[in-house]
Amino acid sequence: xxxxxxxxxxxxxxxxxxxxxxxxxxxxxxxxxxxxxxxxxxxxxxxxxxxxxxxxxxxxxxxxxxxxxxxxxxxxxxxxxxxx
Numbered sequence: 001x002x003x004x005x006x007x008x009x010x011x012x013x014x015x016x017x018x019x020x021x022x023x024x025x026x027x028x029x030x031x032x033x034x035x036x037x038x039x040x041x042x043x044x045x046x047x048x049x050x051x052x053x054x055x056x057x058x059x060x061x062x063x064x065x066x067x068x069x070x071x072x073x074x075x076x077x078x079x080x081x082x083x084x
Contacts, residue, residue, distance in 0.1 A: 028082065035079045042072030 046069035048056050058065060 031079060031083045035076045035083065038072050038076030038079060042069045042074075042076065045069035045072060 045057055046066060049065040049069065054062065054065070058068075061068065
């Protein structure tokens with residue numbers, strides 16, 4: 001049986017180097033402080049409600065103060081989606 005021809009492989013040439021540098025957008029500077037502020041305000045609201053046995057922060061809301069506190073915390077999570 002005849003031998004098949006051996007093909008010569010081409011020499012490897014590396015791809016050309018990119019001259020442009022890709023600059024990543026670092027995000028907004030206000031996102032992290034606002035997110036942390038929402039978390040702290042929400043936590044402080046709930047703790048203040050429990051420590052004062054419902055007379056503070058807003059007496060008229062009653063147990064809805066817990067919902068307001070969790071609302072601030074949820075707002076912190078919503079703001080955190082903008083953090084890059």
